Amino acid sequence: MQRIIIVSNRLPVSLDFSGEKVDITSGIGGLATGMKSVHQDRESLWFGWPRYSPRDMNKHKLEETENLLRKNKCSPVYLEKKDIDNYYYGFSNRTLWPLFHYFMQYTEYKTEYWESYKKVNRIFADTIAKEITENDIVWVHDYHLLLLPAMLREKFPDLGIGFFLHIPFPSYEVFRLLPWRNELVEGMLGADLLGFHTYDYERHFRSCAHRLLGYDADFNTIKMDTREIKLDVFPMGIDYEYFENAANEKRNRSVKDKTDIQREIDRYFLSAPDRKLIISIDRLDYSKGIPNRLWAFERFLEKYPEYLEKVTLMMLATPTRSNVPQYQKMKQEVDELVGRINGKYGGINWTPIWYFYRALPLDRLIELYLASEIALITPVRDGMNLVAKEYLASKPDNKGVLILSEMAGSAKEMSEAIIINPNNMDEIADSIVEAINMPVEEQIARNKILKNRLKRYNVNKWATDFLRALKDQTAYKATYKPKNIKATKFHIFKKYKKAKKRILFIDYDGTLTHFKKDPKKAMPDKNLYLLLDHLSSDPKNEVVIVSGRDKNTIDNWFGNRKFKLVAEHGSWLYKNNKWQRFREMNDEWKEIFEPIFQWYVDRTPGSLYEEKDYSLTWHYPNSDPELGKNRSIELKDEITSLIANHDLEIMEGKKVIELKSSGINKGQAALYYLADNSYDFIMAIGDDWTDEYIFHELPKSAYTIRVGSINTEARYFIDGVDAVRDFLKELSKQKV
Ligand code: ADQ
Numbered sequence: 180m181q182r183i184i185i186v187s188n189r190l191p192v193s194l195d196f197s198g199e200k201v202d203i204t205s206g207i208g209g210l211a212t213g214m215k216s217v218h219q220d221r222e223s224l225w226f227g228w229p230r231y232s233p234r235d236m237n238k239h240k241l242e243e244t245e246n247l248l249r250k251n252k253c254s255p256v257y258l259e260k261k262d263i264d265n266y267y268y269g270f271s272n273r274t275l276w277p278l279f280h281y282f283m284q285y286t287e288y289k290t291e292y293w294e295s296y297k298k299v300n301r302i303f304a305d306t307i308a309k310e311i312t313e314n315d316i317v318w319v320h321d322y323h324l325l326l327l328p329a330m331l332r333e334k335f336p337d338l339g340i341g342f343f344l345h346i347p348f349p350s351y352e353v354f355r356l357l358p359w360r361n362e363l364v365e366g367m368l369g370a371d372l373l374g375f376h377t378y379d380y381e382r383h384f385r386s387c388a389h390r391l392l393g394y395d396a397d398f399n400t401i402k403m404d405t406r407e408i409k410l411d412v413f414p415m416g417i418d419y420e421y422f423e424n425a426a427n428e429k430r431n432r433s434v435k436d437k438t439d440i441q442r443e444i445d446r447y448f449l450s451a452p453d454r455k456l457i458i459s460i461d462r463l464d465y466s467k468g469i470p471n472r473l474w475a476f477e478r479f480l481e482k483y484p485e486y487l488e489k490v491t492l493m494m495l496a497t498p499t500r501s502n503v504p505q506y507q508k509m510k511q512e513v514d515e516l517v518g519r520i521n522g523k524y525g526g527i528n529w530t531p532i533w534y535f536y537r538a539l540p541l542d543r544l545i546e547l548y549l550a551s552e553i554a555l556i557t558p559v560r561d562g563m564n565l566v567a568k569e570y571l572a573s574k575p576d577n578k579g580v581l582i583l584s585e586m587a588g589s590a591k592e593m594s595e596a597i598i599i600n601p602n603n604m605d606e607i608a609d610s611i612v613e614a615i616n617m618p619v620e621e622q623i624a625r626n627k628i629l630k631n632r633l634k635r636y637n638v639n640k641w642a643t644d645f646l647r648a649l650k651d652q653t654a655y656k657a658t659y660k661p662k663n664i665k666a667t668k669f670h671i672f673k674k675y676k677k678a679k680k681r682i683l684f685i686d687y688d689g690t691l692t693h694f695k696k697d698p699k700k701a702m703p704d705k706n707l708y709l710l711l712d713h714l715s716s717d718p719k720n721e722v723v724i725v726s727g728r729d730k731n732t733i734d735n736w737f738g739n740r741k742f743k744l745v746a747e748h749g750s751w752l753y754k755n756n757k758w759q760r761f762r763e764m765n766d767e768w769k770e771i772f773e774p775i776f777q778w779y780v781d782r783t784p785g786s787l788y789e790e791k792d793y794s795l796t797w798h799y800p801n802s803d804p805e806l807g808k809n810r811s812i813e814l815k816d817e818i819t820s821l822i823a824n825h826d827l828e829i830m831e832g833k834k835v836i837e838l839k840s841s842g843i844n845k846g847q848a849a850l851y852y853l854a855d856n857s858y859d860f861i862m863a864i865g866d867d868w869t870d871e872y873i874f875h876e877l878p879k880s881a882y883t884i885r886v887g888s889i890n891t892e893a894r895y896f897i898d899g900v901d902a903v904r905d906f907l908k909e910l911s912k913q914k915v
Contacts, residue, residue, distance in 0.1 A: 180221070180222055181222075181314060181315060181316045181339075181650070182221075182222045182223060182224065182311075182314075182315045182316070183217060183218075183221055183222070183223040183224075183315070183316055183317075183318065183646070184223070184224055184225075184226065184307065184311055184315050184316065184317040184318070185214055185217070185218060185223060185224070185225040185226070185318050185320070186225075186226045186227065186303065186307065186317065186318070186319045186320065186324060186327065187210060187225070187226075187227045187319075187320040187321060187323075187324070188227060188228060188267065188271070188320075188321065188323035188324065189206075189227045189228050189229075189230065190206075190225060190226075190227035190228065190229050190230075190248070190253045190255065191205060191206040191208070191210065191211035191214065191218070191225060191227070191253070192204065192205055192206055192211075192248070192251055192253055193205075193206060193230075194229065194230070194231060194244065194247075196231070196236075196240075200243070201240070201243055201244050201247055203247050203248070203251060205251075209345075209415070209417075209565050209638075210320060210321075210345070212417075212418050212421075212638060213415060213416075213418075213638040213641065213642055214642055215418075216639045216642060216643075217318075217642045217643070217646065218252060219252075223252055224252055224253070224254055224310065224311075225252060225253045225254065226253075226254050226255075226256055226303065226306065226307050227253070227255070227256060228255070228256055228257075228258050228263075228267075229244075229248065229253075229255040229256075229257070231244070232257065232259075232260070233257055254306070254310060256302060256303050256306045256307075257302075257306075258299060258302065261295070262295050262298060262299050262302075264295075265291055265292050265294075265295030265296070266292070266295040266296045266298070266299040266323075267299075267323065268500075268502065268503070269287075269289065269291070269292035269295060269296075270289075270292035270293055270295065270296035271296070271322060271323045272500055272503060273285070273286070273287045273289075273292065273503060274286055274287055274288065274289070274292055274293075274357075275322045275325075276322070276346070276466075277465075277505075278349065278353060278354070278356065278357060279322060279346050279347055279348065279349050280346065280347060280349075280465075280466040280559075280560040280561075281347075281349060281353060281559075281560050282465060282466070282505075282560075283353065283356060285465070285505050286356070288357070288358055293358075293359055296326070297326060297362075300324060300325075300326035300327050300330055300366070301326075301330060303324060303327050303330075304327055304330035304331055304333075304334065307331065308331070308334045308335075311335075311338075313335050313337050313338050315338070315339075316338075316339040316340075316341070316646075316649060316650065316653065317331060317338060317339065317340045317341065318341045318342075318343070318645070318646070318649065319331075319340065319341070319342045319343075319370070320342075320343055320345065321343070321344060321345045321346070322344060322345070322346055324342075325363045325366045325367055326362065326363065326366035327342075327366070327369075328340050328342050328366060328367055328368070328369030328370035329365055329366045329367075329368065329369030330366070330369065331369060332369035332370075333369075336663070337656075337657075339371055339649055339650065339652070339653030339656075340369060340370045340371055340372075341370055341371065341372040341373075341374065341645060341646075341648075341649035342367055342370040342372070342373050342374065343373075343374040343375075343413065343645060344373070344374070344375055344376075344380065344562070345376070345415070345562050345563070346562040347376075347377075347379075347380050347383075347560060347561075347562050347588070348375060348380040348381075348383045348384045348387075349383060350383045350386070351383065351386045351387050351390055351391075354383070354387050355387075355390075355391070360387070360391055361391050361392060364384075364387055364388050364391055364392055365392065367384070368388065368394070368401065368403060368408055370408060371406075371408060371409065371649065371652045371653055371656060372408070372409050372410075372411065372645075372648055372649045372652045373408060373409070373410045373411075374411055374412070374413045374645050374648075375410070375411075375412055375413070376412070376413070376414050376415060376562050376563045376588040377412060377414065377588045377591050378412050378591075379591075380412075380562075380588070381399070381410045381411070381412055384410065385399075385401065385410060386805075388401055389804050389805065390803075390804055390805065393804055395808070396410075399411060402889075402890075403887075404886070404887025404898070404899065405663075405887050405889065405896055405898060406656070406889070407656075407889060409648070409652045411648055413641055413644055413645050413648075414563065414588065414589070414591070414592055414636065414641070415563050415565070415638065415641050416568065416633060416636045416637040416638045416639075416640060416641045417565055417568045417569055417572060417633065417637065417638050418637065418638050418639070419568075419572045419633050419634045419637040419638075420634075420637070422545060422548075422569055422572035422573045423572050423573070423575060423634075425542065425545045425573070426545055426548065426549045426572070426573040426574065426575050427575045429441070429542075429545060429546055429549055430549060430575055430576075438542075438543070438546060440543055440546050440547065441546050441550070444456070444546075444547075444550045447491070450528070451488070451489070453489060454488075454489055454490070454491065455489060455490045455491075455552050455553065455615055456490075456491055456493060456550060456551040456552055456553070457476075457490060457491065457492045457493065457551060457552070457553040457554070457555050457611070458493050458495070458547050458548065458550075458551035458553070458554050458555070458570070459472060459492065459493070459494045459495070459554065459555045459556060459557075460495045460544060460547070460566050461495075461496060461497070461556075461558070461566060462496070462497045462498075462499040463496040463497060463498060463499055463506065463509065463510060463513065463536065464499055464500070464506070465505055465506070465509050465559075466558055466559060466560045466561060467557075467558045467559075467561065468557040468558045468559040468584060468586075468601040469494070469496065469509070469513055469557075470509070470512055470513060470516060471557055471559065471601050471602065471604070471607075472492075472494070472555060472557045472601075472607075473494075473513065473516040473517065473520060473532070474516070474604050475557070475604045475607035475608055475611075476492050476520065476531070476532070476555075476607075476608075476611070477516075477520050477523075478604040478605060478607070478608040479607070479608035479611045479612070480520070480524050480531060482605070482608050483608070483611075483612055486612075486615070487524060487529075488526070488528065488529040490531075490611070490615070491529070491530065491531060491532070491533060492531065492532045492533070492555065493532075493533045493535075493547065493551065494517075494532055494533065494534045494535070495535045495537075495539065495544075495547065496513070496534070496535070496536050497537070497538045498536060498537065498538070510536070513534075517532050517534045520532055544569070545569075545573050548569060548570045548573035548574070549573050549574070549575075551570075551579070552578070552579055552580065552614075552615075553579070553580045553581075553582065553611070553614045553615070554566070554567065554570040554579070554580075554581050554582065554583075555582050555607075555611070556570075556581070556582065556583050556584060556587065557582075557584045557599070557601040557607065558584050558586055558587050558601065559584070559586055559601050559602070560586050561584070561586060561587040561588060561589075562588050563587065563588040563589050564583075564584075564587035564588065564589045565589075567581055567583050567587065567589045567593060567596070568589060568593075568633050571626060571629050571630055571633060572630065572633055572634075574626060574630075576623075577622070577623040577626045577627055577630065578619060578622050578623060578626070579622060579626065580596075580597065580613075580614035580617050580622055580625075581593070581596040581597070581626075581629070582596065582597045582599060582607070582610050582611070582614055583596040583597070583598055583599070584598075584599060584600070584601040585598050585599065585600055585601075586600075586601055592632060592636075593629055593632075595625040595626075595628050595629050596625070596629065597610045597613060597614060659889045661885060661889065661891055661893050661894060661895050661896040662894070662895055662896070663895070663896060663897075663898075664884055664895045664896065664897045664902075664906065667895060668906065668909070671862075671882055671910075672909070672910065672913045674860060674882075675860055675910060675913050676913045676914070676915055677915075678719065678858075678859045678860030679719060679859055680719060680721075680856065680857065680858050680859055680860070681719055681720050681721065681858060681859070681860035681861070681862070682720075682721040682723065682852065682853070682856070682858045682860070682861050682862070683714065683720060683721070683722050683723065683862045683863075683864075684723045684725050684845075684849050684852075684861075684862070684863040684864070684865075684873055684877075685722065685723070685724055685725065685863075685864050685865075685907075686724075686725055686726065686845075686864060686865035686866060686867075686869075686870050687701075687724055687725075687726040687728065687733075688701055688726065688727070688728070688866075689833065689866035689867060689886060689900070690864055690865055690866045690870075690886050690900065690903055691703070691707055691711075691900065691903065691904070692704075692707065692900060693900050702736070703736050703737075706904075707904070708740075710904060710907055710908055710911070711724075711740065711742065712740065712741070713908075713911045714907060714910070714911045715740070715741040715742050716741070717911070717914075721743060721852070721856075721858075722741070722742040722743065723742060723743040723744070723745060723849075723852055724737055724742050724743070724744050724745065725745040725749075725845050725848060725849065725863075725865070725870075725873065726744075726745065726746055726747075727746075727747065727748045727832065727837070727845075727869055728746060728747070729746060729747060729789075729791040729792070730746035730747060730750075730751040730753075730758050730791075730792070732746075733746040733753075734746075734753070734758065738753075743852065745845065745848045746758075747791050747792060747793060747794060747839070748794070748830065748837070748839065748843065748844055748845055748848075748869055749761055749843045749844050749845050749846075749847050749848035750764070750791070750792060750793040750794065750839070750840065750843050751792070752848060752851065761843050761847065761848065761851070762843070764793050764840045764843075766792065766793055768825045768827060769790070769795060771821070772795055772818060772821070772838055773790070773795060775814070775817060775818065775821075776788045776795050776796075776797050776814075776838075779797055779810055779813075779814050780797065782810065783799060783802050783806060783807060783810045784802060784803070785799065785801035785802035785803070785807075786798060786799040786801070786802045786807065786810070787801075791839075793839055793840050793843070794837050794838060794839035794840070795837070795838045795839075796835060796836070796837045796838075797811075797814060797835065797836045797837075798834060798835045799811065799834050799835070800833075800834040800835075807834065811831070811836050814836055815829055815831070815836060818838055822838070826840060826841050826842075827839065827840060827841055828840075828841035828842075830844075830868065830869060831868060832867045832868055832869055833866075833867050844869065844872040845865075845869055845870060845872045845873045846872030846873050846874075846875055846876035846877075847872070847876070849863065849872075849873045849876055849877060850876050853877075860882075861877055861878065861880070861881035861882070862881065862882040862883075862884070863877055863881060863882075863883050863884065863893075864884045864885075864886065864897070864903060865884075865885065865886065865893075866885065866886035866887060870885070871891060871892055871893075874891065874892040874893045875892050882894065882895065883895065884896065884897050885897070886898075886899060886900070886902075886903060887899065
């Protein structure tokens with residue numbers, strides 16, 4: 180069975196050093212609970228920051244602690260205090276957290292935070308790399324480690340890597356504000372599977388990958404040069420049974436077994452039985468909409484005075500990140516608001532808001548869930564929000580009303596709750612009235628549907644679903660047809676050396692030079708000439724440059740060299756020292772299509788039109804990627820309906836649509852060169868769709884190599900232009 184490596188910022192355990200022996204307890208956070216079954220029941224190892232420094236203890240204590248962690252299947256990633264300050268409190272909490280929750284005004288863009296974030300992600304990668312093998316499967320969690328998937332990928336090209344984001348992924352317009360946006364997206368794309376709570380977060384990520392880095396997505400798959408990355412939605416659930424069982428047990432307690440909290444609440448209801456209790460529980464974070472909730476509650480008291488003395492809001496806020504100024508400010512604001520509302524409306528017999536600023540053990544939380552008729556959850560932005568789910572699971576009699584913000588990820592799967600906009604105070608005030616007056620039968624009917632869903636898709640299912648998808652994606656990866664050239668290159672060198680007569684078909688753009696945004700700027704450089712001259716100086720070699728460019732450009736660049744040349748995808752061949760047509764063609768059709776191409780240039784900023792002897796081309800590498808893609812589909816549709824009576828075909832390359840005489844392609848040109856010779860070593864390298872014609876036409880024994888992409892007929896793939904050049908350089912040195 181594959182071992183599962185879990186990685187998160189913190190380890191899922193707490194260590195207590197106060198006694199003689201170190202004590203360890205398992206964490207109760209959502210992540211620790213969620214991953215419990217995966218971590219405990221399978222072969223696994225969890226990497227994270229252990230919250231102690233090895234410097235603070237002697238050798239013996241350290242050994243004891245590390246052994247204890249190891250026994251609990253945990254492996255520490257040690258971080259220096261300065262890095263914790265800059266990577267965790269800095270970049271994670273003051274840059275990514277606010278920006279991803281749409282608090283642009285709180286986002287700090289500090290280079291030292293970013294440098295530390297990179298460094299710590301690298302420390303995680305290095306620590307993990309020491310202990311894992313390519314046969315393991317890795318699951319990385321959350322926004323603290325966005326760069327880690329790519330860093331691990333660098334070290335383990337075939338490793339199965341999954342990543343799950345627990346917070347929202349913001350829309351492109353917000354994400355683009357980050358100076359390090361491209362690096363972060365590239366970092367995440369090191370994974371094979373990227374999981375999000377909702378479809379919105381998934382599509383925001385897809386749009387960022389497309390708009391920032393130009394990666395195309397096909398449905399929910401992002402296609403990179405040599406890999407495919409699957410994106411999917413896995414809405415995180417809770418340990419449903421735990422809450423249900425605990426609530427049931429508490430409900431049936433005799434008076435003497437009740438806890439202080441339960442007694443306190445009983446007293447509250449005893450004094451006035453028709454009173455209602457509203458609960459709200461969250462970390463005191465600006466994303467949770469706590470001030471909004473208080474304003475809305477005040478609006479409710481003001482608008483509906485008949486409920487004065489009849490309703491109490493019990494607000495529990497857990498202290499969090501209290502060293503960050505915005506949190507301190509918000510704490511002050513909340514304190515003042517609570518004071519003002521209680522002062523204005525409260526009396527001797529009744530306090531409108533009971534406010535507790537502290538963390539409570541899970542058991543006490545369940546008692547509160549159980550006792551309150553209404554849960555008021557109003558985040559202004561929340562990745563998922565588990566409290567909403569926990570509240571319902573803790574209602575054994577199915578009574579209770581959930582009021583939930585539409586800005587929480589959980590609202591997507593909880594439409595039977597009362598869904599509100601957290602910025603609409605009147606709507607929230609009205610929803611409280613609706614909740615108070617909701618008939619019990621309706622409460623039960625709504626909650627049954629909600630709870631069924633929570634029970635089915637619990638946290639265990641969430642974790643196993645994610646892992647299954649990750650394993651599927653990893654297995655699928657292994658079936659990619661072409662193999663990395665790295666693994667076979669020595670075999671190819673051997674064959675090359677033995678051969679007496681060789682022919683090498685080499686594409687130009689994207690294969691020998693980087694794909695340039697401006698297609699006019701991709702001139703060959705000095706090193707490229709040296710390389711090609713060296714290859715073609717071997718009398719056993721025939722080098723053929725096979726390009727889609729017009730013949731004049733190819734002639735300018737290579738006309739005086741020793742190679743053979745193909746231009747315009749095979750329309751022109753350079754033979755016997757002059758350019759010749761592949762076959763006779765007419766170009767009268769061009770006048771019909773030229774205005775159409777021109778029209779697309781006018782309507783698509785950044786695109787350009789190129790006329791070659793036997794083709795018309797529309798390029799859009801500099802256009803907005805989405806607009807370009809849409810227009811390319813429109814253009815293709817439009818010309819497809821018009822080419823029926825002409826001997827024409829449409830070719831689609833990287834950010835280009837070309838219309839040209841049919842039956843002419845690079846494959847036909849390659850066959851032409853092969854016809855009158857008996858080569859015993861045939862090789863072709865190319866990077867796009869047009870080169871597939873060559874791969875298709877060459878004999879099976881040929882070495883066909885695609886630069887990047889995995890959708891190919893080629894037998895091998897190679898990583899990129901630099902790798903092609905290195906490979907050809909090594910090849911040219913192979914002499915008998
Ligand atoms: P959080 O922002 O922490 O999590 P949430 O999903 O609501 O938000 O989880 C909070 C957890 O803390 C709950 O399990 C709750 O029981 C507990 N809790 C809250 N207040 C408490 C208190 N006073 N005392 C004790 N425990 C308390 C992040 C994202 C969320 C996402 C989760 C999981 O911000 O959007 O749902 O991760 O992916």
